[in-house]
Amino acid sequence: MQQIVENILGSSGRKTLSLLKHLHAISVFINEVFYWTVISPLKGKPPRIRATISEMVKTGYESVLVVVVIAFFVGAILALQSAYQLRKFGAMLYVANLVGVSITRELGPIITAILVAGRSGSAFAAEIGSMRAQEEIDALVSMGINPVRFLVVPKLIALMVMQLSLTTLFDVVGMFGGFFLAVTLLEVNAVSYFNQTVIALQISDLVTGLVKAWAFSVVITITGAYQGFQVNAGAEEVGRRTTASVVTSIFLVIGFDLFFTALFYYFT
Amino acid sequence: MENAIEVIDLVTYYGDRKILKGISFSIPMGMTTVIVGGSGCGKTTTLKHLIGLLRPASGSIHIHGKDIAAMDNASLDEYRKKMGVLFQGAALLNSMTLAENVALPLREHTKLKGSVIDIIVRMKLDLVGLSGFGDFFPVQLSGGMKKRAGIARAMAMDPVIMYFDEPSAGLDPVTAAGLDELILKLHSVFKMTVVVVTHELPSIFKIADYVVMLDEGEVSFVGSLDEFKKSDKAIVRTFIERRAVEESISPDNYFKIITGT
Numbered sequence: 001m002q003q004i005v006e007n008i009l010g011s012s013g014r015k016t017l018s019l020l021k022h023l024h025a026i027s028v029f030i031n032e033v034f035y036w037t038v039i040s041p042l043k044g045k046p047p048r049i050r051a052t053i054s055e056m057v058k059t060g061y062e063s064v065l066v067v068v069v070i071a072f073f074v075g076a077i078l079a080l081q082s083a084y085q086l087r088k089f090g091a092m093l094y095v096a097n098l099v100g101v102s103i104t105r106e107l108g109p110i111i112t113a114i115l116v117a118g119r120s121g122s123a124f125a126a127e128i129g130s131m132r133a134q135e136e137i138d139a140l141v142s143m144g145i146n147p148v149r150f151l152v153v154p155k156l157i158a159l160m161v162m163q164l165s166l167t168t169l170f171d172v173v174g175m176f177g178g179f180f181l182a183v184t185l186l187e188v189n190a191v192s193y194f195n196q197t198v199i200a201l202q203i204s205d206l207v208t209g210l211v212k213a214w215a216f217s218v219v220i221t222i223t224g225a226y227q228g229f230q231v232n233a234g235a236e237e238v239g240r241r242t243t244a245s246v247v248t249s250i251f252l253v254i255g256f257d258l259f260f261t262a263l264f265y266y267f268t
Numbered sequence: 269m270e271n272a273i274e275v276i277d278l279v280t281y282y283g284d285r286k287i288l289k290g291i292s293f294s295i296p297m298g299m300t301t302v303i304v305g306g307s308g309c310g311k312t313t314t315l316k317h318l319i320g321l322l323r324p325a326s327g328s329i330h331i332h333g334k335d336i337a338a339m340d341n342a343s344l345d346e347y348r349k350k351m352g353v354l355f356q357g358a359a360l361l362n363s364m365t366l367a368e369n370v371a372l373p374l375r376e377h378t379k380l381k382g383s384v385i386d387i388i389v390r391m392k393l394d395l396v397g398l399s400g401f402g403d404f405f406p407v408q409l410s411g412g413m414k415k416r417a418g419i420a421r422a423m424a425m426d427p428v429i430m431y432f433d434e435p436s437a438g439l440d441p442v443t444a445a446g447l448d449e450l451i452l453k454l455h456s457v458f459k460m461t462v463v464v465v466t467h468e469l470p471s472i473f474k475i476a477d478y479v480v481m482l483d484e485g486e487v488s489f490v491g492s493l494d495e496f497k498k499s500d501k502a503i504v505r506t507f508i509e510r511r512a513v514e515e516s517i518s519p520d521n522y523f524k525i526i527t528g529t
Contacts (some may be wrong), residue, residue: 024329131361134362135356135359136359137351138355138359139355139359139360139361140361141320141348141354142355143348143349143373143376144345144346144376144377145372145373146371
């Protein structure tokens with residue numbers, strides 16, 4: 001009996017300590033990212049511009065095609081699903097409202113974030129992880145170069161800009177997908193659909209979506225980079241951390257989405 | 269003899285395991301000191317402390333009179349600008365060419381013009397026998413060339429102390445001997461303090477002026493190369509004569525290991 005109690009207490013104690021250690025490491029990491037992104041430029045040490053632009057190309061420009069295709073499909077699917085219900089009431093024109101509002105407020109930011117987490121978040125974890133495994137991070141430190149400033153800050157700034165751009169692109173193409181489907185398959189008048197979208201959409205819908213997108217970019221970069229820095233040994237751990245970065249990012253993105261949606265529901 | 273580095277009572281742990289058990293030794297200025305010992309004796313851990321990658325649990329590391337164990341990160345970065353490190357696998361940034369790798373510390377820490385940096389990079393690559401390889405990526409090079417490029421990068425800021433972590437590891441004897449020659453050449457030209465971690469006997473005999481030997485987290489020998497060769501300490505003799513040592517496990521411990529208790 002005593003053994004069982006000891007085991008239970010021992011195991012829960014170890015788990016708590018490990019969790020606290022993890023939380024401490026994450027807090028230190030976030031603090032460091034914040035310092036090198038916000039405080040350090042004020043002290044005259046600006047971020048690496050060329051690396052930031054190169055990251056923008058990798059994370060943003062190279063994602064354009066996949067975002068465009070998926071956005072178009074999502075817009076079309078959404079229009080069809082809305083029409084499925086709305087035709088019962090003869091309110092096909094309101095497809096425009098549903099497509100416009102749900103894409104700008106919800107689907108645009110979240111699907112873009114999931115795509116970016118899978119594409120760029122995992123790439124951050126793999127890149128930093130393999131640099132850890134091959135002592136490249138140690139080499140940076142030994143040269144007096146802070147790896148967070150050198151590697152994470154350009155990625156963060158790039159993703160903050162590109163996540164907003166990709167989400168905006170998703171919004172536009174997604175609404176066009178809905179429009180295209182509505183005017184062709186559903187035979188809604190094109191001008192009426194366009195006018196209905198303009199009436200339905202408010203600036204706050206766009207802004208709330210973009211605020212979410214910005215928050216997701218921070219979540220994805222920090223998760224991917226943090227997982228990368230946790231690598232200690234070989235290739236197997238790089239793979240494991242890369243997978244963990246995608247799963248954690250998607251989980252956190254959806255968690256933050258719920259938080260922001262609840263916040264905007266009450267305050268807009 | 270003035271000391272460049274003084275390590276005093278250095279203790280460090282990996283988790284619960286005590287790796288360095290209060291080691292103390294000095295490294296003379298302007299000489300090549302070799303830290304030797306068998307695998308797992310703590311020599312790489314000691315090196316990581318000397319370059320400030322690890323913080324000790326207790327003890328101090330005085331480098332040119334300043335305790336780096338007590339320094340904040342900003343001061344530590346200043347110290348790092350004056351040292352160079354060659355890592356075991358060279359640790360070149362794979363996403364950059366050799367020239368960009370060598371230029372990296374110069375671009376980050378100096379305000380030199382691009383054209384000046386280009387000239388310095390070419391000089392450093394020439395120094396290690398890699399002229400004309402500036403546009404190559406690390407993956408296009410052999411192990412020995414990578415290490416030479418690693419040395420060029422470590423030399424970029426004209427360091428006063430150079431650290432080498434197992435320079436001959438993974439190299440054939442001829443390439444390893446070439447690397448030893450390079451270390452000797454750099455030392456004689458630039459008169460810097462050189463610290464090499466290795467367990468390769470031919471390297472030790474060729475490049476060392478001074479030897480620090482570690483064994484199971486403790487210092488077992490400190491002295492000049494001649495003293496090392498002539499030492500009659502059992503552990504030194506075993507190492508020099510490459511004799512195998514039976515790992516001693518007491519019957520009680522052996523029983524615990526096989527029963528998993």
